[in-house]
Amino acid sequence: MSRRALHSVLAALALVAGLLGGAPPAAAATTTVTFLPSQDTYVSSSSPNTNFNSTNSLVVGAAPTRISYLQFTVTRLTDPVSSARLRLHVQNTPNAPSPAGGTAQQAGTDWSERTLTYATRPPSIGGPFGSIGTVRSNTWYELDVTAAVTGNGLIAFALSSTNPDGAFYDSRESTTFAPQLIVGTGTPPTGNNxxxxxxxxxxxxxxxxxxxxxxxxxxxxxxxxxxxxxxxxxxxxxxxxxxxxxxxxxxxxxxxxxxxxxxxxxxxxxxxxxxxxxxxxxxxxxxxxxxxxxxxxxxxxxxxxxxxxxxxxxxxxxxxxxxxxxxxxxxxxxxxxxxxxxxxxxxxxxxxxxxxxxxxxxxxxxxxxxxxxxxxxxxxxxxxxxxxxxxxxxxxxxxxxxxxxxxxxxxxxxxxxxxxxxxxxxxxxxxxxxxxxxxxxxxxxxxxxxxxx
The missing domain is CATH 3.60.21.10 (Metallo-dependent phosphatases)
Structure with missing residues (x-):
């Protein structure tokens, strides 16, 4: 039997094995989808009944307490979520750098950026995902929020800080530097190699x-x-x-x-x-x-x-x-x-x-x-x-x-x-x-x- 004929026979046998279930299924490829906020704003304890949506900024800090809220509509996911990262861009502000960029938690979704105030802020859900340390102007920062994103649907985050030296982030109105939720799906690599x-x-x-x-x-x-x-x-x-x-x-x-x-x-x-x-x-x-x-x-x-x-x-x-x-x-x-x-x-x-x-x-x-x-x-x-x-x-x-x-x-x-x-x-x-x-x-x-x- 020629080498070419032998290769043809082996290929046919491999195909049959696959059809009979003898070959393992291919691992799903890892893909990422980037979502922009559907809503975002911040609230301040110094003005508990004031809505700050028109400022086009997301602010965190203490003295007064300022908390930023972001909401994303996650759609079109067909594979299991393997990772999720919240990305935020620090504005070009004179008070940067700040020693504490904030801590993220999951938040309730029953709110509107046009009416949200400190007095009506939604509850936080579960423990914090992580914190951002020192932040500087015109710089992107990330937080791992994989635990919060389980599939399609609404997801909201609260970003707060216990440091009085606050941080200022760009909101969704800044299209170039708008916050992002980057979701990875499929089978993640093991990293063994x-x-x-x-x-x-x-x-x-x-x-x-x-x-x-x-x-x-x-x-x-x-x-x-x-x-x-x-x-x-x-x-x-x-x-x-x-x-x-x-x-x-x-x-x-x-x-x-x-x-x-x-x-x-x-x-x-x-x-x-x-x-x-x-x-x-x-x-x-x-x-x-x-x-x-x-x-x-x-x-x-x-x-x-x-x-x-x-x-x-x-x-x-x-x-x-x-x-x-x-x-x-x-x-x-x-x-x-x-x-x-x-x-x-x-x-x-x-x-x-x-x-x-x-x-x-x-x-x-x-x-x-x-x-x-x-x-x-x-x-x-x-x-x-x-x-x-x-x-x-x-x-x-x-x-x-x-x-x-x-x-x-x-x-x-x-x-x-x-x-x-x-x-x-x-x-x-x-x-x-x-x-x-x-x-x-x-x-x-x-x-x-x-x-x-």
């Missing part, structure tokens, strides 16, 4: 980490926290700045240590915070996922006995790679060997060399507060499409960004220093795809595919 990468995350004085955490909250996958998790690695900063943002995902996080984490002696609070997942005193380890071997290294070289050839970490790396001869290998560590941002580190070259010798595909770094993608290259920076490693710099997790690139590097393909975001890697046997996910309101992105050596 997804890595979410971002470094230089938590600066206590900025809101970048809170914005990028909104991306991670809606994306299934393993979180690769790429170093400089806090300003200086103190226990207070971990508790008060990292924990409320990226700390939400601690149970699915693989941490990487940066130089700021070591500004507190021996990075002890960071080791303590993550526990056994971060090997004490070393901070380098490996794991397997989706058919890939993934290596986390500690490039604070002076803290771990060096990164040079023959150092304890370099010997461990070569032994680990030899013990895991999978086709696809990825490594993540904080300091980049290559960068156009002017902060590359030649100390890590022996580690890059060991990865190159083992046929690794990807290296992901941070340190520079920018995004940059390189073409595959060897440890000397020579383009090598056949065997080279593709390097990503993803220092866009939340700390103040660096917009300039003073030292253009060879083989740099894409760079951006103005957008907070997360790199999403989707791993498959023998290949991978990448996509830079920007924070709400930003437009820069980058995507592509690659194959393993």
């Amino acid at each position: 997804v890595l979410l990468n971002g470094g230089d995350i938590s600066a206590c004085s900025t809101t970048g980490a809170a914005q990028t955490a909104q991306i991670v909250a809606r994306e299934p996958g393993t979180v690769m926290a790429g170093g400089d998790l806090t300003d200086s690695g103190t226990a207070d900063q971990l508790a008060n700045c990292y924990d409320p943002t990226w700390g939400q995902f601690k149970d699915r996080t693989k941490p990487i240590l940066g130089n700021h984490d070591y500004l507190t002696a021996n990075a002890k609070p960071t080791f303590d915070y993550f526990g056994p997942v971060l090997p004490p005193g070393k901070g380098y380890y490996s794991f397997d996922q989706a058919g890939w071997h993934i290596v986390v290294l500690n490039t604070n070289c002076s803290k771990v006995g060096g990164c040079q050839a023959g150092s304890a970490q370099e010997r461990w790396l070569r032994a680990d790679l030899a013990a895991h001869p999978t086709r696809c290998t990825l490594a993540q560590y904080h300091h980049p060997l290559f960068s156009s941002g002017g902060r590359e580190s030649s100390n890590v070259r022996p580690l890059f060399q060991a990865l190159y010798d083992a046929g690794a595909e990807i290296v992901i770094n941070g340190h520079n507060h920018q995004y940059e993608r390189f073409a595959p290259q060897d440890p000397s920076g020579v383009a090598d499409p056949a065997r080279g490693i593709r390097e990503f710099v993803v220092g866009t997790g939340g700390r103040s960004l660096q917009s300039s690139f003073p030292e253009p590097a060879a083989n740099s393909e894409v760079k951006n220093g103005r957008t907070f975001g997360v790199l999403k890697l989707t791993l498959s046997p023998g290949s991978y795809t990448w996509q830079f996910l920007p924070v709400v309101g930003a437009t820069f992105t980058d995507s592509g595919t690659g194959t393993c050596h």
Whole structure:
């Protein structure tokens, strides 16, 4: 029998198996539908009988108490709801930033935006879905409200704050910046083959980490926290700045240590915070996922006995790679060997060399507060499409960004220093795809595919 005839027979058998129920049904695709409010307004305890609908603003705050109400008509959904996000845009107001953007709850739907007052406000239903932290002018923010949206019908939300420094959002009358309810339906991805990468995350004085955490909250996958998790690695900063943002995902996080984490002696609070997942005193380890071997290294070289050839970490790396001869290998560590941002580190070259010798595909770094993608290259920076490693710099997790690139590097393909975001890697046997996910309101992105050596 010819090969073509054999293929025809196999195809026919597969079709019969499907008709008889032998083949599993295909998973429903995940789709999203965006709804705009059918009604929205706010009320104030200082004027309990006044309707504020004509102000075209949504206000939250205390002293006086101001509560905003939004109502959506959800229609046309045919598959089960898998996610729902409430998006709000802060107006360009002189009193922004505000330290508290508000807390959302489900509300009753028996009200009209034209007549609603503080005295006639509807009851809140159930506990809060979540809170928005510090907000700034002309910026989008999101809240996960999946628990409230079960299908088609009316749904209403109340947004309130216990902080007297109020926040002002655009109402539905501002068509460009009107609130949105984004509903996802179908079977959500499990995230078993997804890595979410971002470094230089938590600066206590900025809101970048809170914005990028909104991306991670809606994306299934393993979180690769790429170093400089806090300003200086103190226990207070971990508790008060990292924990409320990226700390939400601690149970699915693989941490990487940066130089700021070591500004507190021996990075002890960071080791303590993550526990056994971060090997004490070393901070380098490996794991397997989706058919890939993934290596986390500690490039604070002076803290771990060096990164040079023959150092304890370099010997461990070569032994680990030899013990895991999978086709696809990825490594993540904080300091980049290559960068156009002017902060590359030649100390890590022996580690890059060991990865190159083992046929690794990807290296992901941070340190520079920018995004940059390189073409595959060897440890000397020579383009090598056949065997080279593709390097990503993803220092866009939340700390103040660096917009300039003073030292253009060879083989740099894409760079951006103005957008907070997360790199999403989707791993498959023998290949991978990448996509830079920007924070709400930003437009820069980058995507592509690659194959393993």
